[in-house]
Amino acid sequence: MTDPFGTERLRAAVLRSWQDSPTRFVEDTNAEGDLRVGAYRDRLFVELAQNAADAAQAAGTPGRVRVSVVDGELRFANTGAPLDARGVESLASLRASGKDAGETVGRFGVGFAAVLTVSSEPRVVSRTGGVAFSAERTRAAAGREGDVAVLRLPWPVPPEETPLPQGFDTEVRLPLRAGTGAEELLRGLAGDVGDLLLALPWLAEFDVDGEVWTRTVDGAVVVIGGPRGDRTRWLTHRGAAVWAVPVGETGVPRPLGEDVLHAPTPTDDRLSLPARLIAPVPTEPSRRRVLPGEALTTALETAAREYVGLVRLLPPEHRFALVPAAGFPKSTVDATIRELVLAVLTDQPWLAGQSGGELAGRQARVLDADVPGLAPLLKDLIPGLVADAPPGAAAILKPVSAEPCTIGDVLDALTGVVREPRWWRELYAALAVAVDTHVLATDALEGLPVPLSDGRTLPGARGALLVEGSAELLELLSDVDVPGLRLVHPEAAHPLLERLGAKHADARELLESDQLMDAVERSVEDIRSGLDGMTLAGAVLRLVADCGDSAPAWARALALPAEDGWRRADELVLPGSPLLDIFDEEVFDADDGALSVVDEEFAEDWPKETLVAVGVLDSFAVVGDADPHEPDHDLPDEEEWWDSRSRPPATVLAIRDLDLVADDAWPAALRLLAARPETWRALTEPDGHAGWWLARNALLAGEPPNAWRMPDAVTLTGLYDEVPDLGLSREVLLAAGVRTGLELSSVDEVRELLFRLGDPGRRISPGLAARAHAELVESPVDVREVDPPEGVRGADGTVADAPDAAVLDVPWYAAVLAPGAIVVAPETPERLAELLDLPLASSLPAEVTSEGEYVPWAELPALRLAADQLGERIPDGGVILHETLTVSCKDTEHDVPWWSGDRLHAADTSEGLARAFAWATDRWADRHLLTALLDDPSPATLQN
Incomplete structure (x- = not known):
């Protein structure tokens, strides 16, 4: 029989010690008996599970355990590091224990004595070998009868020992002592498996006679899965100690009512904390009780400091459940750890503050009355107010020194506070629920601030006037601020205020007020929220009529009845107004139209002048601002107009609603604009918005005015068509922006001109094309805003494809490029090339291919004579003279009169020499005269 672990040596040593000292035999027997019937009497599976966890940890892989009963033996199999000699x-x-210093759980130490509670013949079988213990064999070896120390003498297992179950590394096999119920043992184990898996993180699976429990980790949650699909979830915080609390599937904690300290397996020290503590505290050898002393105190202090980590893992509204409840401690350890935990919760932040961040218990204030929705409204008023506090939070947090906040404290905090009216209404709504449920008495709310419609705040509801609830008042006005009256702001009004002493406002009191502006400006909004506006409309119109149809500017916001509901006065048109035929039909769309028509019956009740005085449109409205600061006058494209100017306008005189005119109604619209002095003045305002906008957006025969030319603007013929006869005067056409010249002031105009220049259907003279190119160069636009055209207008007036064209920047290239491919720019050809995305002519590769001879200027008699006639000094240098000058460009050779590149070249002709000499002497404008003088140097040439 093999003995891989040297058990013979171990037995010999023990037997020798017993022989040498008979008292040692008695001591060992008594010690083992004490462990069996005392310390480990009910810790069989706890100790075996600890050994299995250590084996898994030593192997570095989560372990599996299987417990079964086979042929009268209780078998405990596990994965992990196998049995070794140590x-x-x-x-x-x-x-002694076989664990290393620093390990949490002992392995194969004195705890193994727990097996003797059920068996006197235990065996440990591992894939490295096995050992057996036997009370009978120990008696025989020691020559003793009665009780013996069974675990002192190990034997190797016999060769016929049953092999390990597949997939496991070690199995403890315990032939059960007579009278020991296997089923009872397994039932007891089934009840403890969940706790064992929680306490021993290196165990992942526990199989008890075919029923399997599993341990998985989901973030901070340890999930213990049962054999019947049931799951227990533990929210866990691991540090030096482990804190865990059961949670539901949604994360709601289920605090423990009573538990024991786990170290890591259960001790006999009872606890009353809401969460389980698994801590490396010093214990007695039996691990049933803690060992008092400094080490225990340090371990408990460390664990308490980490408790707040578990608390913070919960959503703020559930953290209160982990505050230890008041009550008598269950043990000395319980008293100590409770006191330490409460101290940590007192000093460390963990409570969600209503203003953000976290609060320690001593920093916190919590409402002592259960008023749902009140705390969020007070977050900026009461420092340290706790968020998400449940009912009874003040009592819950009392052990952690949180300060209760009474309703009196709340009223003190509200004194002098400025908030939006809707905020006050939310406050009253929350307090009303508390009053209705008798949580608060109305007397407790005396002094509750009330915001008034004029911006003041009243200290208490008594004497305040409520607009809501008064039928007479609702017939006349709604939502109006009346200085001098304690009118509760309508957005703050709440039935609670009436219970606190507020009164309904009297209609006469409000009608006698002379400040209706705020009510008028809010009138449309009030009507849309369900308030009646007819009385307010009637009151304001009556006042306007009595004042000679003179109305303040704010009267334009007055809500009036329209065909599609209620609208502001300045969004309405009178029935029969010419604007009804001029504005686009969509303008009057019932769902989202910009304007509507005054209700016809209502309009009949009031003079036209009165309605126009409050802003109702009968014709175009004029907008005037003598001191404008920004483009905020609700004009179409106002910001673009503002930006197009070199400086902001000193005044604004413009016409509203020009963008509402129908496309086919512009002639009629222009006639209407010209018919009234105020609109004509706005239309003809120098650099004004109306003229600027109309030139680009009005439509005359389907085109904007600046797409047409005046009949007498013949210099634009071909580029722009003559404006058709639409029955409009010359003055109106000019005011609308019909062209008399090529001036460009916007990106759109530049794009339009480029399109026209590239349109092969247009017949444009070379001169007009050159002038158009000059205007493009001068236009104040960013080249990046303009897409280059596909076609460009050449020097001969024809259209060329852009890839075939170039901008002429030096004159000699004109001889090698086709006229239709040359784009001429009188000034700054570089900008034109950039605008058209064309190359400069000088960038095209060209090469002189003929042979020539260098001749100094001074050696050319005819040239000297011509220069003398012009009074020009013969310069230094000369020219390369060719009998025939040829230049290759774009793979084609051309005969040219002259060329300039690295050297100056000329054909031996009058034209060639004249151009070369004119270029060399910077007299390019005299090139034609020079040609004539070379042909005929007589003074008569100069006369011609």
């Missing part, structure tokens, strides 16, 4: 030595020792 482990056997520990098994055979009553006073």
Whole structure:
């Protein structure tokens, strides 16, 4: 029989010690008996599970355990590190453990004595070998009868030992002592498996006679899965100690009512904390009780400091459940750890503050009355107010020194506070529920601030006037601020205020007020929220009529009845107004139209002048601002107009609603604009918005005015068509922006001109094309805003494809490029090339291909004579003279009169020499005269 662990040596040593000292035999027997019937009497599976967890940890892989009963044996199989010699030595020792310093759980130490509670013949079988213990064999070896120390003498397992179950590394096999119920043992184990898996993180699976429990981790939650699909979820915080609390599937904690300290397996020290503590505290050898002393105090202090980590894992509204409830401690340890935990919750932040961040218990204030929705409204008023506090939070947090906040404290905090009216209404709504449920008495709310419609705040509701609830008042006005009256702001009004002493406002009191502006400006909004506006409309119109149809500017916001509901006065048109035929039909769309028509019956009740005085439109409205600061006058494209100017306008005189005119109604619209002095003045305002906008957006025969030319603007013929006869005067056409010249002031106009220049259907003279190019160069636009055209207008007036064209920047290239491919720019050809995305002519590769001879200027008699006639000094240098000058460009050779590049070249002709000499002497404008003088140097040439 093999003995891989040297058990013979171990037995010999023990037997020798017993022979040498008979008292040692008695001591060992008594010690083992004490462990069996005392310390480990009910810790069989706890100790075996600890050994299995250590084996898994040593192997570095979460372990599996299987417990079964086979042929009268209780078998406990596990995965992980197998049995070794050191482990056997520990098994055979009553006073030592095989664990290393720093390990949490002992392996094969004195705890193994727990197996003797059910068996006197235990065996440990591992894939490295096995050992067996036997009371009978120990008696025989020691020559003794009665009780013996069974675990002191190990034997190797026999060769016929049943092999390990597949997939496991070690199995403890315990032939059950007569009278020991296997089913009872398994039932007891089934009840403890969940706790064992929680306490021993290196165990992942526990199989008890075919029923399997599993341990998985989901973030901070340890999930213990049962054999019937049931799951227990533990929210866990791991540090030096482990804190865990059961939670539901949605994360709601289920605090423990009573538990024991786990170290890591359960001790006999009872706890009353809401969460389980698994801590490396010093314990007695039996691990049933903690060992008092400095080490225990340090361990408990460390664990308490980490408790707040578990609390913070919960959503703020559930953290209150982990505050230890008041009550008598269950043990000395319980008293200590409760006191330490409460101290940590007192000093460390963990409570969600209503203003953000977290608060320690001593920093916190909590409402002592259960008023749902009140705390969020007070977050900026009461420092340290706790958020998400449940009912009874003040009592819950009392042990952590949180300060209760009474309703009196709340009223003190509200004194002098300025808030939006809707905020006050929310406050009253929350307090009303508390009053209705008798949580608060109305007397407790005396002094509750009330915001008034004029911006003041009243200290208490008594004497305040409520607009809502008064039928007479609702017939006349709604939502109006009346200085001098304690009118509760309508957005703050709430039935609670009436219970606190507020009164309904009297209609006469409000009608006698002379400040209706705020009510008028809010009138449309009030009507849309369900308030009646007819009385307010009637009151304001009556006042306007009595004042000679003179109305303040704010009267334009007055809500009036329209065909599609209620609208502001300045969004309405009178029935029969010419604007009804001029504005686009969509303008009057019932769902989202910009304007509507005054209700016909209502309009009949009031003079036209009165309605126009409050802003109702009968014709175009004029907008005037003598001191404008920004483009905020609700004009179409106002910001673009503002930006198009070199400086902001000193005044604004413009016409409203020009963008509402129908496309085919512009002639009629222009006639209407010209018919009234105020609109004509706005239309003809120098650099004004109306003229600027109309030139680009009005439509005359389907085109904007600046797309047409005046009949007498013949210099634009071909580029712009003559404006058709639409029955409009010359003055109106000019005011609308019909062209008399090529001036460009916007990106759109530049784009339009480029399109026209590239349109092969247009017949444009070379001169007009050159002038158009000059205007493009001068236009104040960013080249990046303009897409280059596909076609460009050449020097001969024809259209060329852009890829075939170039901008002429030096004159000699004109001889090698086709006229239709040359784009001429009188000034700054570089900008034109950039605008058209064309190359400069000088960038095209060209090469002189003929041979020439260098001749100094001074050696050309005819040239000297011509220069003398012009009074020009013969310069230094000369020219390369060719009998025939040829230049290759774009793979084609051209005969040219002259060329300039690195050197100056000329054909031996009058034209060639004249151009070369004119270029060399910077007299390019005299090139034609020079040609004539070379042909005829007589003074008569100069006369011609």
